[in-house]
Amino acid sequence: MKIHEYQAKEILKAYQVPVPRGIVAATPNEAEKAAESLGGTVVVKAQIHAGGRGKGGGVKLVANPAEARQAAEDIIGMDLITHQTGPEGQKVKQVFVEEATDIDRELYLGIVLDRAQSRPVIMASRAGGMDIEEVAATTPEKIHKEAIHPGIGLQPYQACRLAFGLGLEGDQLKQGVTFITSLYKAYIETDCSLAEINPLVVSKTGDVVALDAKMNFDDNSLYRHEDILKLRDLDEEDPLEVKASEDSLNYIKLDGEVGCMVNGAGLAMATMDIVKYAGSSPANFLDVGGGTNVERVKNAFHILMSDPDVKAVLINIFGGIVRCDRVAEGVVQALKDLTVDLPIVIRLQGTNAKEGAEILENSGLKFAVARELKEAAEAVVKAVQKAA
Numbered sequence: 001m002k003i004h005e006y007q008a009k010e011i012l013k014a015y016q017v018p019v020p021r022g023i024v025a026a027t028p029n030e031a032e033k034a035a036e037s038l039g040g041t042v043v044v045k046a047q048i049h050a051g052g053r054g055k056g057g058g059v060k061l062v063a064n065p066a067e068a069r070q071a072a073e074d075i076i077g078m079d080l081i082t083h084q085t086g087p088e089g090q091k092v093k094q095v096f097v098e099e100a101t102d103i104d105r106e107l108y109l110g111i112v113l114d115r116a117q118s119r120p121v122i123m124a125s126r127a128g129g130m131d132i133e134e135v136a137a138t139t140p141e142k143i144h145k146e147a148i149h150p151g152i153g154l155q156p157y158q159a160c161r162l163a164f165g166l167g168l169e170g171d172q173l174k175q176g177v178t179f180i181t182s183l184y185k186a187y188i189e190t191d192c193s194l195a196e197i198n199p200l201v202v203s204k205t206g207d208v209v210a211l212d213a214k215m216n217f218d219d220n221s222l223y224r225h226e227d228i229l230k231l232r233d234l235d236e237e238d239p240l241e242v243k244a245s246e247d248s249l250n251y252i253k254l255d256g257e258v259g260c261m262v263n264g265a266g267l268a269m270a271t272m273d274i275v276k277y278a279g280s281s282p283a284n285f286l287d288v289g290g291g292t293n294v295e296r297v298k299n300a301f302h303i304l305m306s307d308p309d310v311k312a313v314l315i316n317i318f319g320g321i322v323r324c325d326r327v328a329e330g331v332v333q334a335l336k337d338l339t340v341d342l343p344i345v346i347r348l349q350g351t352n353a354k355e356g357a358e359i360l361e362n363s364g365l366k367f368a369v370a371r372e373l374k375e376a377a378e379a380v381v382k383a384v385q386k387a388a
Contacts, residue, residue, distance in 0.1 A: 001217045002049040003231045006096040008213040011228075015186040017179060019210045022098035031072035034097035035065040041100045044071040046092040049236040051131070051214070052082035058092065061100060068097060093235065101211060106199035107166050108132060109180065111187045119147045122154070122184065124162040128199035154184045166200075168208070175208040190228060191221035240303050247299040249288060256281025257384050259310035259342075261300050263288050263322050271316045271373070278377040280384050283310045289322075297330025298337065305338055311387050312343040314380040316373065319350025328356035332363040343383035344368070347376040 003011075009019040023034035024047070035042045046058030053059050058080045060071040072095050079089035106128030114121040124144045127135045135142055144165030146158040156177070163176035179200070187195040194216040201211045222229045234242050244251030250265070258275050260282050262268040272282040284307065288300050304313055317327045327348065335344075344367035348356045360369060368383075370376035 001219055001222060001229070001232055002236065003215055003217075003228070004047045004049070004094075004096075004233065004236075005045065005213055006047060007231045008215040009210065011190060011215065012183070012186055012210060012213055015182045015189075017182045017186060017210055018175075018208065019213065020099045020101055022096050024094055024096050025072060026076070026094045028069045028072040028076065031095055031097050032065045032069035035062070035068035038097065038099045040064045042068055043098050043100055044068055044075060045096045045098065046075045046078075046080050047094045047096055048080055048085070048090040048092055049233070050080075050082045050084035050090060052084060053080065056080050056082045056085075056089075058082075071095075072097075090236070101201060101209060102204040103199075103201045103211070104204045104206075105167075105202040106211075107201065108135070108198050109162075109166075109183065109200045110194070110196040110198065111184060111192065112194050114147060117147050119150060120184075120187065122146045122148065122158070122162055122180065124165045124180075126165075126167050128201070130198075132196075132198070148184070153188075154181060156181075159184075168202070172202060172206060172208055179208050179210075186215075190215070190225060191218045192216065193218050240306055243306075244286070244300075244303055247296065247303075249286065249296065249300055249303070251287075251300075251303060252285040253307070254282050254284050255309070256283045257309055257311040258380055259283045259286070259304040259307065259313040261286050261288060261297075261304060261313065261315045261317075263317050263327075267316065267318055271314065271377075274373055274377040275314065275381065278374075278381040280381040283307055288327075294326060294330040294333055297327055298334040301331070301334035301338060301340075305340060305342075310342065312345070312380045312383040314376060315344065315346045315348075316376060317346075317348050317350075317356075319348065319353055319356075321351075323352045324348040324350060324356030325352040325359055328359040332359060332365060335363075335365050335367075343380070343387065345370055345376050345380040345383065347371065347373060 006024045025031040025034050044060045046053050062068045062071050078092050080092050081089035108125040108128040110123045125142050127142050148154050159177045159180045162180050163173050168176040196214040197210045199211050238253050258280050260271050262271050265287050268287045275282050347370045368379050
């Protein structure tokens with residue numbers, strides 16, 4: 001789950017991570033009042049779940065409250081396009097008005113989970129303000145990394161090495177060590193999957209401050225963080241993904257044209273790979289889970305049919321815990337309830353596959369049935385190409 005910058009900074013403040021003062025505003029009038037209370041010279045920032053806001057015109061430095069009002073009028077309501085939103089952009093509904101910081105240096109600090117090492121890794125770089133992916137690709141030597149043993153935690157010497165890697169000295173070095181330690185504590189205790197400060201700045205007064213903040217959280221941990229779950233902004237998420245989460249389905253929208261309905265994450269990944277191999281691209285990742293029933297299959301079909309990019313559907317079910325006949329019943333019921341004019345290819349194997357095949361054959365509905373996965377992928381790709 002993602003949250004906005006202003007929300008991330010509220011969490012970080014609770015962990016004594018230094019951040020500038022700021023006030024969120026939903027209207028130009030609120031932005032003007034916020035600027036007045038913060039001293040006049042402020043930065044007005046669009047609040048969307050995407051990076052690159054400044055390049056897209058979503059961040060403005062202003063000198064007084066009147067300019068803050070005008071900046072908010074320009075930003076609120078705009079479709080902000082960045083490299084992370086796609087060409088359609090994301091509508092801005094609120095801004096964060098933050099006191100301006102006199103910047104001396106811009107740095108980078110981030111914490112992610114390295115799945116290869118099964119450890120959190122802290123990354124620090126003097127190349128602040130840039131995308132870390134770009135730095136990694138062009139000048140990887142500028143990134144300093146420390147892998148943290150989960151049973152021991154961040155050690156003082158590791159925080160010192162990172163602070164030295166950022167080029168901090170004297171009092172700034174002490175601030176940097178405290179900053180890194182506090183950020184790591186916030187990362188662990190809130191079950192983050194990502195905590196990124198870009199830029200981390202050294203002000204001309206010598207303070208080390210988080211000028212921006214991005215935090216993502218492990219969805220599986222949110223049951224123990226009700227306060228964080230309340231920060232979820234559904235307007236920032238894909239409507240189909242929101243609907244899928246309400247129906248307990250694992251769904252991610254992709255940019256292909258073959259809608260995939262599969263049970264099990266591993267099988268879903270293999271299905272997407274073979275669709276690509278056969279000459280097309282998956283329109284989604286959709287795992288209906290091991291406890292599939294008729295209602296869940298119907299809900300999954302509703303989601304697939306709501307995606308205008310889907311040109312054909314591949315249903316690939318391997319019956320283990322889930323029974324193929326239940327899946328078949330769900331497919332038949334969904335097709336009777338919905339108006340579906342797309343080609344559908346179905347492959348059922350495993351528990352009650354024979355009974356499932358009989359249900360499909362006796363339904364009177366039109367779809368193709370495949371026995372092998374390669375055969376199913378080739379059939380659905382051929383259907384997409386024919387429709388095109």
